Amino acid sequence: MKITLKTAGLFSRYLPEGTKGNLAELEVKDGATPVDVARQIGAPTDTKCLIVVNGTAVPPSQHDIFTLNDGDAMSFMPPLKGG
Amino acid sequence: MSWQGKVLRVNLTKGTAEAEPLNMEWAEAYMGERGLGSKYLWENMDPQTDPLGPDNVLIFATGPLTSTMAPTSGRYAVLCKSPLTGAIACSNSGGKFGAELKFAGYDLLLLEGKSDKPVYLNIVDDTVEILPADDIWGTTVWHTEEWIKKTHNDPLIRVASCGEAGENLCRYAAVVNDLHRAAGRSGVGAVMGSKNLKAVSVRGTKGVTAADPAKFMAAVKASHDVMAVNEGRQELTELGTNSMIDMMQEFGGLPTRNFKEVQFEGVDKINTAAMFEVKENGHRNMVTNKACFGCTIACGRIAHIDENHFSIVNKPEYKLASGGLEYETAYAFGPLVGVSDIDALTYAGYMTNEHGYDPISFGGTLAAAMELFEMGVITKEDTDGIDLSFGNPEALTVMSEKTGKGEGFGKILAMGSKLMCEKYGHPELAMHVKGQEFAGYDSRALQGMGLGYATSNRGACHLKHSTFGEDMEDVSGNGKAEPCKTSQDHVAAIDSTGLCLFVGDAGMEISHFVDLLNGAIGSDGSQWSEERMMETGERVWNLERRFNMSAGLTGADDTLPKRLLETPAPSGTGKGKVNELSKMLPEYYKLRGWTEDGQLTNELIDRLGL
Numbered sequence: 001m002k003i004t005l006k007t008a009g010l011f012s013r014y015l016p017e018g019t020k021g022n023l024a025e026l027e028v029k030d031g032a033t034p035v036d037v038a039r040q041i042g043a044p045t046d047t048k049c050l051i052v053v054n055g056t057a058v059p060p061s062q063h064d065i066f067t068l069n070d071g072d073a074m075s076f077m078p079p080l081k082g083g
Numbered sequence: 084m085s086w087q088g089k090v091l092r093v094n095l096t097k098g099t100a101e102a103e104p105l106n107m108e109w110a111e112a113y114m115g116e117r118g119l120g121s122k123y124l125w126e127n128m129d130p131q132t133d134p135l136g137p138d139n140v141l142i143f144a145t146g147p148l149t150s151t152m153a154p155t156s157g158r159y160a161v162l163c164k165s166p167l168t169g170a171i172a173c174s175n176s177g178g179k180f181g182a183e184l185k186f187a188g189y190d191l192l193l194l195e196g197k198s199d200k201p202v203y204l205n206i207v208d209d210t211v212e213i214l215p216a217d218d219i220w221g222t223t224v225w226h227t228e229e230w231i232k233k234t235h236n237d238p239l240i241r242v243a244s245c246g247e248a249g250e251n252l253c254r255y256a257a258v259v260n261d262l263h264r265a266a267g268r269s270g271v272g273a274v275m276g277s278k279n280l281k282a283v284s285v286r287g288t289k290g291v292t293a294a295d296p297a298k299f300m301a302a303v304k305a306s307h308d309v310m311a312v313n314e315g316r317q318e319l320t321e322l323g324t325n326s327m328i329d330m331m332q333e334f335g336g337l338p339t340r341n342f343k344e345v346q347f348e349g350v351d352k353i354n355t356a357a358m359f360e361v362k363e364n365g366h367r368n369m370v371t372n373k374a375c376f377g378c379t380i381a382c383g384r385i386a387h388i389d390e391n392h393f394s395i396v397n398k399p400e401y402k403l404a405s406g407g408l409e410y411e412t413a414y415a416f417g418p419l420v421g422v423s424d425i426d427a428l429t430y431a432g433y434m435t436n437e438h439g440y441d442p443i444s445f446g447g448t449l450a451a452a453m454e455l456f457e458m459g460v461i462t463k464e465d466t467d468g469i470d471l472s473f474g475n476p477e478a479l480t481v482m483s484e485k486t487g488k489g490e491g492f493g494k495i496l497a498m499g500s501k502l503m504c505e506k507y508g509h510p511e512l513a514m515h516v517k518g519q520e521f522a523g524y525d526s527r528a529l530q531g532m533g534l535g536y537a538t539s540n541r542g543a544c545h546l547k548h549s550t551f552g553e554d555m556e557d558v559s560g561n562g563k564a565e566p567c568k569t570s571q572d573h574v575a576a577i578d579s580t581g582l583c584l585f586v587g588d589a590g591m592e593i594s595h596f597v598d599l600l601n602g603a604i605g606s607d608g609s610q611w612s613e614e615r616m617m618e619t620g621e622r623v624w625n626l627e628r629r630f631n632m633s634a635g636l637t638g639a640d641d642t643l644p645k646r647l648l649e650t651p652a653p654s655g656t657g658k659g660k661v662n663e664l665s666k667m668l669p670e671y672y673k674l675r676g677w678t679e680d681g682q683l684t685n686e687l688i689d690r691l692g693l
């Protein structure tokens with residue numbers, strides 16, 4: 001199945017080579033979790049990262065449980081912190 | 084050691100300056116900077132004092148690690164009673180000034196009274212002079228710094244001053260040092276201005292010593308090592324704090340158009356990618372990054388404005404590179420007022436540094452004025468002919484200048500959102516806690532943040548606690564009181580060391596601080612430990628609270644605006660939610676050991692030795 005992956009900040013370096021900007025289409029296995037996606041692109045699977053699927057954040061404790069569906073828009077970004 | 088053991092007490096009414104020994108008993112109990120400064124404030128003034136009257140006390144406090152080789156050791160805090168909130172003000176800053184004050188031989192500078200004419204305080208080690216400031220009164224922070232360096236023929240003098248905003252008693256005026264580092268919040272610059280004190284300039288040549296140099300340097304190395312490889316540190320170095328704007332947008336916690344919305348359609352035009360983007364004419368906003376004294380993170384941004392931008396036409400002086408967008412500035416001048424013109428945001432940032440005021444409170448006040456304008460409560464007749472619609476970049480650039488200079492409608496904006504909205508009969512539009520405007524985190528999506536805002540001793544502030552992990556996990560009031568309380572104590576301890584809070588985001592743990600303190604201060608039988616740091620943080624928090632209660636605040640001030648408590652977030656992770664403060668607050672009071680109405684008990688006062 002295919003998902004759209006959006007990143008920000010330094011996480012953009014994990015997007016597939018040749019990606020322009022911070023958005024990429026990605027072929028992932030059926031029933032993939034956000035952690036599976038992170039692993040696939042060689043990014044940290046640290047559960048503290050910010051994962052948002054279709055506009056709603058997935059709690060960190062669900063990052064390896066929540067299953068993605070075909071066509072989902074997943075954002076994968078560094079964790080929230082003060083600035 | 085690492086303490087100089089000296090406080091400089093200056094009485095501006097009498098024109099005297101005398102050094103006195105640092106009260107080491109207080110330093111043991113409250114550490115330094117925020118904690119020790121609070122203790123000196125508490126012992127030296129009546130909390131009911133008029134904040135803009137001569138009896139308010141203004142303190143510049145360093146910590147035991149300030150000016151040492153520990154990372155980020157340039158910090159100092161400015162404390163007084165706030166004219167914005169009526170509560171305790173404690174605002175810290177980086178740059179090089181704090182370290183220089185310590186090098187001159189002083190841990191703390193305490194200013195009392197009011198000069199009958201404009202003066203500045205010049206400190207060169209043991210020589211302290213109160214000098215006439217007629218040539219710099221009425222001028223900017225930038226001019227003041229340049230003038231003092233030229234007049235004393237020394238480019239290495241460090242200057243902290245209030246701009247015209249402080250002189251004009253803008254309720255959220257800042258003390259700015261090293262051109263663009265600021266003790267920005269709660270109006271400490273207005274207190275400086277109210278004393279007719281334009282600036283403090285310092286040159287110090289004494290250095291500091293660590294009690295156990297080998298132990299201390301091992302702790303310094305360990306701190307640097309952990310930060311060198313940390314991803315959070317890399318992000319701060321390469322992108323600065325504004326990298327947060329994409330995350331808040333995605334999460335749905337980015338306050339937009341005076342908190343009517345929580346996501347901003349223009350975010351891609353003002354985020355870090357936009358700062359780095361090279362435009363067709365070759366202009367790029369971002370020039371380089373910059374570090375404060377002793378800092379290997381260098382989160383500061385140096386930027387410049389496109390020379391064709393409307394804000395600087397015929398103003399060649401603003402073509403220079405200067406302090407650029409950090410997250411809070413980008414939020415307050417961007418989504419909060421609906422503006423997505425990066426050059427307009429950068430220009431307004433210059434104004435806050437040059438004239439000396441807090442960008443967060445200014446943005447919050449301008450956003451409220453824009454809502455009043457949208458409702459027709461105020462019109463162009465009130466706003467000097469400027470269209471104050473949300474999203475108008477000219478409204479931002481013109482009003483940022485007018486507020487800094489205290490001109491026209493800028494005088495109204497200088498009141499802060501609470502007083503301004505009361506003046507126009509719409510207090511509900513002022514988004515504040517205890518009179519201070521919010522940072523860039525919406526507490527309907529970030530529930531624990533709401534509790535932190537409501538209970539912060541200096542009014543709405545994001546830097547006094549950290550519940551981001553819990554807020555990402557669950558958008559409800561459940562389980563937020565304990566991490567809020569614990570992180571408040573933790574932050575109060577870190578703020579009392581003399582280091583920058585950001586080292587925590589860059590990998591340093593509390594154990595690193597313990598090792599640094601033990602190496603620096605030494606083993607005189609009172610070693611630091613994690614437990615002692617947390618207890619110190621709790622003591623500091625409660626002393627600040629006690630100051631506020633004595634100043635006349637009550638538990639009723641621990642609240643949030645109706646918009647956050649009653650109007651559900653329209654989108655994002657918190658869609659449909661309001662902040663659940665009423666659930667969190669009683670739990671929090673109980674954990675603090677306070678009464679049901681938020682008062683300190685005698686038992687607690689005794690236990691903490693307040």
Ligand code: SF4
Nearest residue numbers: 177375378380382583
């Ligand atoms: S992390 Fe940023 S604010 Fe903190 S000391 Fe370093 S440059 Fe200054």
